[in-house]
Amino acid sequence: MITIATGVPALDHKIAETFTESTILKTEDQLNTLHTPLVVWSYYLINGRNNAQKKERVRQWLVHFRQEKITSVFLCPYEDWIYELEKDGFTGLVPITNNNVPIKRLFNIIEDSLKQTEREATPQLIFTDDPTETKLEDTIQKTNVWAFWSAKPGMGVSTLTQSLAIELAKAGHKTLLIEWDTTYPSVPFTFGLADRTRCLEKWVMDVESGVNPRIQDYLLNKERWLSEHKDRGIRKAIQKLPDNFYVLAPSNEIKPWEPLTSKVGTIKKTLEDVKELGFSMVIVDVPSEVTHSATAVTFQKADHSFVVVDGKGSHAVLTKMAVDFIEKELGISFHLVLNRVDEGEVKNIQKGMDKHAVLHIPFDTSLGKRSLELNPSPGEEYRTVLIDFLRDEGFIQEPEKKRKWLGSKAMKKRKNKAEEKPNELAAFLKFSS
Template identity: 25%
Template sequence: MANTQIPRVLLAMQPEFTEELRPVIEENGIVVTATTADTTNIVMLAKATQAQVVLLSSYLFYAPDASEQERIIEVLMSQLRQEHIRTILFCPDREMLINFLNRGYLDFVYLESGEVDVSDILSMIYRPRTLDKAREAVGLGPQEGAVEEHIVRITPRAHIPRRFYEEEEEEVEPLVISFFSPNPGVGVSTLSHATAYEMARRGLRTCLVEWDIFNPTCAISTGLSHSQRNLQNWLEKNSNKEQYTTVKDYIINSKIWEQEIEKDKKGFLPVIRELPENLFILAATEHMDLFALDKIELKPNMPHFVISDLIGNMGFDAVVLDVPSQLLFPVTGTSLKLSSKVFLVTNGNLPNCMHIKRRRSRLEKDLGAERISLVYNSHVEHEGAISAIERVTGLKVAHTVDYDEYSLVNSHNFEIMSNMSFTKGIKSICDALGVVDETEEEKSGWGFSLFKKKEKQAISSEKKVKKTEKKEEAKGLQAFLGVSR
């Protein structure tokens, strides 16, 4: 029976290959999710766009010799295989292809001449190639190539309808989301911090990454400021390196902060203890010397490394990116492309709406319209406000976060969320992401201070005592009247 599912393909090849192949592939009803010539973001981009097959060109990989190039390509294909994503490798090196064939990678295009068989490519996109077909593709005879008999074929789930795997335990896909606006000061940081807080409260191991090193707010607003564990120290050690070091020693949560507490900050302890232990941050702090920023270099491939490190090596369930407003900022474009969901923030003002309108087509082209959600922050009930925003931006308002009149006071009290209408908007964002709220906390009373928690517990205990007393009184009255129930 033919597979009726429409394949989703990522083209990871040089522009001239992409220009020739993309129209042919799309004409045959196959969805091209994205194109890239950057080898550092292929795995994350394939996952973010839900690609099932990656068409990969060996020409993208530069190495001093063929064996090193082969090693680099195999590492990438192995990472994609672990994510159940198939690879079709385009390569002119017959010996390399035979080596891959011996290791079970059977889907490839041998670029022996300047021509390729398009029907063969389309066939591999829909269905993995057989061993015999793979041998034939590189001209192997019965005695040639010494293909081992113990080849293990991994048939990825990507091209098979999900219903065949319903009996297996559903794996939770890590979330990578970003908050962005073309203008500063519209609430991007506020919303990203609050969303990360709520996701952590709901049980996800969450890391909030704040890329804006010029105007850092996260470490200050949460209280998780640390002189050693911060983004600027990681950047100082890695700016001039080709291979980056793990961010493990530069992230911080409430537990680490309490263990490594600095003497002059003991007064913050009650505030820090209110934060979910699942919430980690990687951010610049007030310790940063702004006059030494010329020694720090942000690079476009840093978001890919950090996200891979957090999810792949440290097991985080979610990464929330607070993205700088400048599109030309080195990490902005990469952060947005690596996100499975991008929340575009507006405060409703005309200049901001106009800036979003001007950048909308570029963002939709690079990311895909389905990955963008417009959030109206500081929403105030006013007839026609939402329709005006939608008319100017050309986007539907997906979420509204109400104006919090107590935000100034709350920020000085280190309360990330307290206004219930504001909280409702943040919860709607998490609900839309599919993050289930399984906590047993009272739905209407989180985000308050430690004193308020104790106060509520005392009130709750008092209510239970009064309820018991009323029951005893009722029993006594029923006994006196001779009434039984």
């Protein structure tokens, strides 16, 4: 049984003469009502004011059919479209040249597609004389969602989330890093993981255009990137990324002067859908703007929310005001993370924030150089602090001897730096009073 929807009545009937168990649809809207495992459709059915709109609609439908496990045979008069769609992994594309439809080739593709559909519909069973029982508790894995935020950009949230995600993935945890910021995206440039179809803006656009996409089709990891891209300049850097590391982030083609707006419902759907994919950890880089559609929703959906504060007194005062407001309005509680704070000022900031820091990150002078090399791993001291934190939380294991030696060295160095340069601005603002 197939559905025919080419938008050309004569062609519809020609196909129906050969494939008699078929249904003919006359409008694009009817594609939402498909009940057959295969659809034959064409460019001429699609609505749009221009070719650019039609092209986007075609891509959306192809994604929809793939998600619904409907085999698609699509007739298209533009070879460049077919080239781009095949590059993105779509199949069943039939070219129309000078309004000439290759009927024989079309029918062969339809027949092959029907045979493939029948094979996939037949259950593949494996028989064994000694089946192994799997306990229910062994198959259920909770997805931990951690949200990281700062009251102003530039306090180190992106570096922290990226470093945490990398260390978790290295430790064997299937980890997803989500970056909501489309004005100043960091992920595509830090890791080199960028794709114009597997990206945040494409996901948001498809969800809000009425298509019912699968979020796993928009995630990117090194395996997918290496199989779909040939850029030798960054290939070695991509190969070094952990196997368990995935991202949902803006592409490197997004325009900062055209920020992406997304509905609150889309943010909720995103966070709910990723929980169904078996991730151990989802790390979310939350925009600093409190009014951003992703900010409040992410805090509400997260298992733990972290606020990052640096050593500037004015930043600490601003953060305290924002944290008090958010915690009161949303009924949540932030964990405090100190970044680039001299040891002598830790107590002052903790007192002003009325929170004890769960993580104190040292200043890493190597970050700039590492970013130019597409090396997402932080320096030794920075990484040691993260390892200690994740180890204490039960997510990672490191040799005890190595952990203590590196930890004491990092603390000593930070203390010396604090003695040389006290933070007078915090005292001036009476933040510690």
